[in-house]
Amino acid sequence: MDKKTHDKGLEIRKAVLGEAYVNNALKSVDSFNQPFQELLNEYCWGTVWGREELPRKTRSMLNIAMISILNRPHELRAHLKGALTNGVTREEIREILMQVAIYGGMPAAVDSFRIAREVFAELDKG
Known part of the structure; x- marks a missing residue:
C-alpha cells in the first residue's frame, strides 16, 4: 500500500x-x-x-449517472450528498437523472429520482 x-x-x-x-x-x-x-x-x-x-464536480456528476444505472441506492444517497458538496446543483442532478432515463432506462431513473427527492428532503430538514 x-x-x-x-x-x-x-x-x-x-x-x-x-x-x-x-x-x-x-x-x-x-x-x-x-x-x-x-x-x-x-x-x-x-x-x-x-x-x-477532471474536477470533483464532474466526477460526482459521472458517479450519479453510473450508480443510478447500476441500481446501488445506498451509494447513490452518499454520492448525491457528495455531489452537492462538490457544487452540483439540484437542477443539474435532475438533468443527470433525465439522461439516466434515456440511456439507462426508466426504472433506474424512477428509483433515482425518488432517492434524490428523499435526500433533498432530509437535507432541507437540516
Whole structure:
C-alpha cells in the first residue's frame, strides 16, 4: 500500500462524502474488510479521484449517472450528498437523472429520482 496515496484518498473521501459518513464506514473495519477499505482509499479516492484532469464536480456528476444505472441506492444517497458538496446543483442532478432515463432506462431513473427527492428532503430538514 502506498501510504501517501492512501492518506490523500482518505482526505478526498472525507471531503466529498463527509467525515461522519467515512468515520462510520471505518468503524466497521475488521480483518475481513480492511483490505477493501484500503483499496477504496488508495485506488478509488487517492489514485482516481485525486487526479487533476477532471474536477470533483464532474466526477460526482459521472458517479450519479453510473450508480443510478447500476441500481446501488445506498451509494447513490452518499454520492448525491457528495455531489452537492462538490457544487452540483439540484437542477443539474435532475438533468443527470433525465439522461439516466434515456440511456439507462426508466426504472433506474424512477428509483433515482425518488432517492434524490428523499435526500433533498432530509437535507432541507437540516
